[in-house]
Amino acid sequence: MDWKTELSSRWAIAPVRSFSGGEIITAGFYHYKLRNRDTNDVCTIAFYGIGGGLSVVPAAYSENLRYYYKNLRSKRPTSFQDLNLRRAQLVIGSIQALSGQNASGFVLNILDGYSGYSKPLMVYKSISGSGDFGYEDSIGTPTAGIDIHDGLIHVKWDEVERGLPDHDDPIAPEWNDPVIPYEDPPAPPPRGKKKVRLEADVLFGFDRHDLRPEAISRLGAVAYEINKRTAPNVTIEGHADSTGRPGYNERLSRRRAEAVKNWFVSKGVYNAPRFSVVGKGEEEPVADNKTPAGRAQNRRVEITIE
Structure with missing residues (x-):
């Protein structure tokens, strides 16, 4: 079975970066790493949405350099391909100090359909702050606000990490490395105690x-x-x-x-x-x-x- 379409109900998700702009009418994007717990494959997924909200400043950007995965389950077995271009809703509230310290809470609701009556396929809830599973680097002025977005999930196929054996961030090859045809990696050895x-x-x-x-x-x-x-x-x-x-x-x-x-x-x-x-x-x-x-x-x- 192709890894893109391999079904699973066991997933893990971690925030990577976010951007939101606007004050009454708002738009933004939010990137996450989504891991299939059964295959250990990882894709970056992006939520792009538009909605309404209130904020002190018109734009804020945050980026997390460490990936803290949180476990979640899909309501039915699904795959990376199933999630591509799927409708989602996001509610996010955040506050950021001049020093860059920040805190946020959000609910990402990936829907199992496109109508207003669609049931959730996945629901990711998180409350985080600087130093506690939260964003490490934030750019911008002090901000506070809440946004409610409706949009789509996009799977970024160019940011795929296949069958990670021991870590979350494989090292990219040098440009002068020879091109080697892809082969399925051997099963990783069992981890030590x-x-x-x-x-x-x-x-x-x-x-x-x-x-x-x-x-x-x-x-x-x-x-x-x-x-x-x-x-x-x-x-x-x-x-x-x-x-x-x-x-x-x-x-x-x-x-x-x-x-x-x-x-x-x-x-x-x-x-x-x-x-x-x-x-x-x-x-x-x-x-x-x-x-x-x-x-x-x-x-x-x-x-x-x-």
């Missing part, structure tokens, strides 16, 4: 299991690594030092591991609802519990990615 250790004192306050704001950047890097995997198998372990009763330490370490999993689920990290959670308590120290430095090392969350 990766373990990430995060200090609990960075993630949580003393004797608490709610995440600190400082934890977001650390967990975001782990989420990015997980989303690069085609079929991630993740175990989250909470660990404690020997201060307090063993039963209490075990319950606290499990609640902390569950808080990390819930954050992954809230951010749409692929397969996050199936992540395993374990509370180890004080059973597996990595340092001496007799010293403050050793106890700090033992208070941790370990994330194993396979």
Whole structure:
């Protein structure tokens, strides 16, 4: 079967760039990377639309240099070819400061038809900001506004990434490289196991299991690594030092591991609802519990990615 028409219900999407202009009557384009989770092929898709809205300035442009994929499913099995020139609707609200820091929320609704009564084929919802799965670079003056667009999806066949084995951004060949006929790549070797250790004192306050704001950047890097995997198998372990009763330490370490999993689920990290959670308590120290430095090392969350 041709990769363009291969059907799937499992997809992942990531924003790339956006532009909107106008104040009452508005127009804009929004580019996304869309990944077929079954084949691991990636196409850039573009939404071009026109509609209405209110904004402080007449134009704004943003570009994301890192691709944070969010999992989504189509209502029925579909393909890249099915999405080309399909009608879509977009509602987006955004605010941008003079420093370039910004936040936005939007809903992209790809319809299964062209009438006003068409049901959605895919629905992508996102709330993001600078440093948290959001746009990294923004050009323009401070802005705030909301736009409602109706338009079409265009699949950019010249921006196709076939069967990515390990990363999202293959390196383009040099111009003097010889032209080699395309052949289907061999199946990628299985990924090795990766373990990430995060200090609990960075993630949580003393004797608490709610995440600190400082934890977001650390967990975001782990989420990015997980989303690069085609079929991630993740175990989250909470660990404690020997201060307090063993039963209490075990319950606290499990609640902390569950808080990390819930954050992954809230951010749409692929397969996050199936992540395993374990509370180890004080059973597996990595340092001496007799010293403050050793106890700090033992208070941790370990994330194993396979």
